[in-house]
Amino acid sequence: MTEKRLGMLIDLSLCIGCNACAVACKQENGVPLTKFNTWVESWDVNTGEQTRRANQPKLCNHCADAPCVKVCPTGASYRTEEGVVLVDEEKCIGCKYCMAACPFQARWVNDDTGEVGKCTFCYHRSSHGLLPACVSTCVTRARYFGDLNDPKSDIAKKVAEVGSEALYADLGLDPAVLYVGLSQVEGMPVTSAIHRGGNVVKPLEG
Amino acid sequence: MVWDGIIACYLFLAGLGAGAFALAALAGFVKPDATKLRLAGYVIAPIAVAVGTVLLMVDAKAGLMNPLRFFGLLANFSSVMAWGVVILILFMIVSVVALVVMLRKKSTPKALDVVGLVCAVAVAIYTGLLLGDAPGFPLWNPVVLPLLFLVSAASSGFAAVLLAAHVGKFGGSDGLGFLKKTGLALPVLEVVLVVALLAVTASVGGSAGPAAAASVANLSGPYAVAFWLGLVVVGLALPFCLELVRAAQAKKNPEAASSGMAIVGEACVLVGGFLLRYLVIMAAVPLVLF
């Protein structure tokens, strides 16, 4: 009997970069200002035939082999049975080692309390069978969520149908967040600055 | 940036303290009567490491505001930081004991110094292992960085003690032949390891490739002055040259060894030691690039 593994699949052909997910998450989880559990990066691409605009949602990948869990000295970072990586704020001393360990830079530190926060897959909802805020609010249904190990779940069926790719797969972290069309989009030349939301995070070179 | 100047200070002070202890211990093996010098080392070691540790606790804001949480630090031993806590505690115990013993008896038992030396090496190396265990920053190579930190700790620690000796005008350093060798060898070794770190980083491929390349590029970009002028010239080349000049002077006239030049040299080493840790922390680019 395989264990339940909660995961997310993001279809990059459907993300329109509206950022509703980023805002819904903030409101659902009370994320402090300037910090985001999930965000969307947008940039122009050259598909070879046309100019189009890529939008890529990012969040904590809830890796099976999570470096952030490994390096946390107090055990405040831990992984639940369903594979959700969480932070027990009562144990967190704010050393930020986990933030240095995360290749996705998905964690943030609360400027007031010093504690580290991150996406929780809305565990307070998903542990009761509800969808995370970002998934349920997605305007174009670009995000799927559910048990990756249950062949009958929507997400498992979609993965079986169209395949999936993960960010930084060569790092061997076994993330639970998967994408459809990732290598296609990553292979396209970038023809504008990269925005996070509407702020430039990487200017266009040359 | 996950960490900043405070952590760089900790890394510098911890390494410095470990190196200071090492000098005191090693001097005890070859010239036990250099008591003032050795005492300087035994004093600097626990103070530097203690101050550094306090800085660590200040940076860990959640722990600072809820100090009882620090007691949870020994929970997860797959974390190098948990090991680091153990190592720091052990080192503090041994170095304070050594200090007390030195103050009372003007000498220390060899076994204590050996144990302390092992702890000092651990203190110097573990921070490199800690950074190396964090896959978020490709610059922090888990093999080269610990070695580099070890060499830098020795270099900074020795320089701190020698600086105290020259400023406080108590001798003993001249009788330590190995210091003349380390004064030349350590900067060279450090240069080799810095080059190795950059070379290894530049050759990183896969997903971490762009961040690795950007980290190296940082050193000729925004951090160029700190790296080239600060670390390479002031921190490594200048002390090396000054050591050469002093060695040549000493050959001609053993008595007239310039202490002014020595002080400058030692100060430069300290500047370089700090800048090395600072650059390792600040110039590192995360894998996601932004």
Added chain:
Amino acid sequence: MGAFPGSNGKSFQGIAKRTLDRLQTGECTIDVVDPVLGNGCVTPTAKGITWVPIKTATNAAFALGIVRKILEDKTYNATFLSYPNYQSAFAGGFASYTNASHLVIVDENHPNYRKLMRAADAGLEEPPADPKATTPVPYYVVIDQATGQPAIHTQSDAAQFEYEGEVNGVKVRSSFLFLKDNAFEHTLDEYAEITGTSVATMERIAKEFVSHGTKASARLGFGGSATANGTTGVLAYPALNGLIGSAQMTGGCNCYRIGSKTTTDGDRYKLATVKGKPAVSAKNATYICRTQKLFSQTDEYKARVAAGEKDPKPKLPWLNVPSTSDNQALVSIVNEYPYQAKILVSWMTNTIQASSGALRDSVIEKLKDTSVVPLHIACDAFIGEHAQLADYIVPDTTPFESFGLVTQEGYWRGKGNTVRWQAKQPSTIELSDGRFASFEAFCVDVAKACDMPGFGDNAIEATDGTSYPLNDAADFFLKAVANLAFAEEPVADVRDEDVKLQALDELPAAWKEAVTPEEWPKVLNVLSRGGRFWPIETSQKNGRSAYAKEYLIQYYSEKKALNKNPYSGVHPDAALRYVPEDFCDRTPIAEVYSEQEWPFRSTNYKPRFRSISMQANSPIMRDLCEKNYLELNLDDAAELGIKDGDTVRITNPTGDVMTGEAMVRAGIARSTFGVAYGYGHHAYGAQDAEIDGTLAKGDPAIAAGVHLQTMLDPMLEDGVIYPHADSDAGSPGRSGGMYNIEKA
């Protein structure tokens, strides 16, 4: 064109969802013609959608390129174009008709020159008048295909649409020929050059457009009209849809905004009837915004001519369009023409931020001047740039604290109304009687103080004759919901589970008291669902929208043709034509200012992370996007030596200077710069404000970004402040214009 699916448009969410759904099934293809590539449905791996970059203010040229290709290939639906009236078209399976076959008098000496020929002009006998008709029915003239003879348009089933000749001795031409002339005015290569697109693209779209019967649609969104030649561009989409007959057809340019009677005289309450309403009509009134009248129809004109003036010119343009205009009202008030606004009352409006070209000192100084506007009352939830200048501010509620019943916008072909109801108690001041300050409460109290009928006690009449009071928003809107709940067939009562889940038993008592006990459970059902929507299957019938009404596509607009410009005497084109932007006297702007000196045009698009005038005060939205950028094409930037992130300076011929950060990207057309609206606030929280003696400090973060300043029209008399606008309709020239860009 002009509404980027998934990026803007109403509602962008609904459009985005359905666009991508349809694209995924392969059931449709979409060409998005827009100067700027927005976040939206043109994702890298979506199939069947293309972004076509186009130079701002050239939509008409693009459409005409497509029209020309269709005319060349004769791939238009000739049968459809031949229908001279709605009944024949409907019988032929369509849901609209055109006046392609209606004849236009082209004899310059004829008294009805430029008008569509009427029965009288042709010497034809009109059918007997319908005694029930309130307005006279016009009878146009066509050449019947079967007989080859002139006929009244309602008495022919198929008419010629390329006729040139004489009828009753009068030189006439079919309306369609005017489109044809204009389409052939330029070659496809020239259209490609003008628009910055390609012949291949226009030909491809033309071929695709005519290959699906009536299941293709050209839609021109609102943004496409916001240039100084915007109204000519808007004519493009009915013109194109008319070539295939897709208006109001299933799968074509289907009907939308179909709702039920809610805030009018409905099935339960007569919300539009006011007993004892004064017998005042606005029929001959002159709107301050100078619309709905030609200058030659004004009293001023008649008086000046009577005084002996030959060919008098008005201080500001008069615009013979059937709507009113916010931005033109502002311009009138500032210039005190055609008359002074002694009392200005505004509601939920920020004319200064939203009227491009108006956020300038000269306008603000006028509004502050009590000799120009003696009394200014603004009702608003926020102190924006406009309310900032008022003498009194009446607090208003926000959308979460108010009611509204609206229909669906451009993505839904069904019938229904959404209901917005107070999701939270208002944060405005609580009045002594327990109501909260709002626009509705303000109107009621002012009306009661003036003893006006229709407010206070016995204000609203139910269909059973009972009278109800109107003292607050809930008194009115809950009754509108009742109208909706009972329309056609009453909805079911609300289920207990829904009441529990949504806490519908915790609503304010005033809401329940606004309707009858019989109505309340059904009103709750509608509130619970956020509206009422009829089954989608009932929305289509026999290949058409079930809600299709008589719909005419005008290839020749007589009204437009007669809108003689009061300054130059030039008549606008009655048919779709590419007309470059001009000033109020129809002088092309490129003849007044050199395109070499001012080579860029703007495209001013709806922002993603705030709205045009609101939400700059939201910290979350500002975190997502702190400012806007001046977006430049890669090649244009290279030519100007501008790199991504450089500070650039943009100037216009009036002397306005805008500075901002450049965003160099492929996603913007050449010779165009893009700038999102809604940034560069002066007020709305950016300013310090003293309220009841306490200083509320302004937040400079709210002011971040660039506000696009369009130029002033230089062709009017000295001292007149007139931001560049459409010469025919007066809509703001928000995009287009002329600018120079350089590295700062």
